[in-house]
Amino acid sequence: MSKGKGKLVDTSAQLDNLPWVEKYRPKSLSDLVSHEDITSTIETFIDANRLPHLLFYGPPGTGKTSTILACARKLYGDHYKSMILELNASDDRGIEVVREQIKNFASTRTMYSSGFKLILLDEADAMTTQAQAALRRVIEKYTKNVRFCIVCNYVSKIIPAIQSRCTRFRFAPLETEQIEKRLETIVEAEGINLTEDGKGALLKLSRGDMRRALNILQACHAAYERVDETAIYNCTGHPHPNDIHQIVHWMLSEEYTTVFQRIESLKQDSGLALQDILEEVHLYLRDVELPSNSKVFLLEALSDIEYRLGEGANETIQLGALVGAFKLGTSLASPQA
Ligand SMILES: Nc1ncnc2c1ncn2[C@@H]1O[C@H](COP(=O)(O)OP(=O)(O)O)[C@@H](O)[C@H]1O
Ligand SMILES: [Mg+2]
Incomplete structure (x- = not known):
């Protein structure tokens, strides 16, 4: 379906300083190690040029942001950054600022045939009910030019009026095997000396959160030449x-x-x-x-x-x-x- 997987890692030197959660963020939908039902449904929407507003919910580190960024890449190619606006709804400047940014972004012309741009609204469950009501009107107003992707941890905190305007997807915590599979690629790319018991501890402490797995691994790799169980527990300050x-x-x-x-x-x-x-x-x-x-x-x-x-x-x-x-x-x- 897609044009084959992109390179997993860009080789430029700047990437060496990046946190691994950025460096190894999946580039395409097929790089995501989980939620195949979600990615294939979204691909179908995109292929049919019928992307609805999306509502992604689930615990941290399960690929919500990565999925929408991969969608943007699929829709707009390498210029995707100018076509997606990332906003954090918990921004304390409030809904007025958000509304202004959305208005500016939505009303500038696009050079792409798909005709719409994407707005990623992260941490939407931190918004007050009033702010969500205001957001709902914004969504209606700009539906022609913009698709919203609303991301949150708890869907119950999103008002029904917004929920009903979006197609909902639940991101479950990743399975241990899925995290393991992704880790293997990174362990090899970075040349990490990760022992079996180290890997076991890492998987146990990640609890389905890929971001946590990567952050722990990067910190441990920086501090210890050999990443074993003890190193992992020392690094995280979690009791052995x-x-x-x-x-x-x-x-x-x-x-x-x-x-x-x-x-x-x-x-x-x-x-x-x-x-x-x-x-x-x-x-x-x-x-x-x-x-x-x-x-x-x-x-x-x-x-x-x-x-x-x-x-x-x-x-x-x-x-x-x-x-x-x-x-x-x-x-x-x-x-x-
Ligand atoms: N399903 C997945 N497949 C591969 N990597 C993932 C997946 N989910 C998360 N990750 C990794 O974890 C990091 C955090 O993912 P992100 O999409 O930002 O999570 P969320 O938005 O759900 O908190 C990313 O850098 C990515 O490398
Ligand atoms: Mg996120």
């Missing part, structure tokens, strides 16, 4: 599985003061956040054998601590609460009497 194993073991077996001090110094040394520790301990607990009343007690305590941390509570005090919860929770397991 061994640390979590250790922490839970301490909490189950050591004296309160000892545990508290050990965790505190581990946190200091490795720059760990209690929030991340908590999340991992929570996962770890699933596989720890404990009487059910202890487990229930602990899970509830963890969720309270997590809530308090989210509200900005003091980490040291919450660490105390965590260690205390383990002491209390496990004492339920072996009643003295």
Whole structure:
């Protein structure tokens, strides 16, 4: 269908300084490693010269921006940059500025036969309902010259009047295999020494977000010659599985003061956040054998601590609460009497 895949990487030297998320942004729709149903539907629209307004929603790093940029390339070729206006809806200058920019952009003539230009409106879910209502009128007014692509994380925050004017596409988090496939190309192009366990850790921490995968990889590659599991965890400041194993073991077996001090110094040394520790301990607990009343007690305590941390509570005090919860929770397991 397309004229074959473009080169994956431009060779010019300027690209060396680029963040990899830009350097390795897919150039064509066929470079996207996922959401084939979405890309093929959009290609059909484009081939039939019937592109509707689009609404892309889904979590970060799943290819929403890349997809619309690839569409622009397909529509307008290498001059696509003059045919697409990228706006960030969360821009605090407000809808008036956005409206002005859209007006200016939409009313200048195009040199291309397709007749319409593209406006990419990112983070639209950050707009107030009033601003969205204003946007809706703008969309109606310029439908002749412009196709809008509205991008957001949460479609429920977009008013129905806008939703109904767009064709909706949901971008699911990428599958591990899809991220892996794309990473392999980049690992080879950059000559990265990525070990198997390093790759495993990277995939685990990316959680379906390709941007996160690339950013972690680039940071690690810059800091370490060999990107292994430890390098990945050090680089992200995320607790290493061994640390979590250790922490839970301490909490189950050591004296309160000892545990508290050990965790505190581990946190200091490795720059760990209690929030991340908590999340991992929570996962770890699933596989720890404990009487059910202890487990229930602990899970509830963890969720309270997590809530308090989210509200900005003091980490040291919450660490105390965590260690205390383990002491209390496990004492339920072996009643003295
Ligand atoms: N489906 C995909 N296929 C290949 N690369 C992807 C895909 N999704 C995201 N990426 C990579 O992740 C980075 C961020 O993608 P982007 O399209 O900006 O995500 P979003 O707009 O959904 O947050 C891009 O540089 C791209 O290299
Ligand atoms: Mg984006």
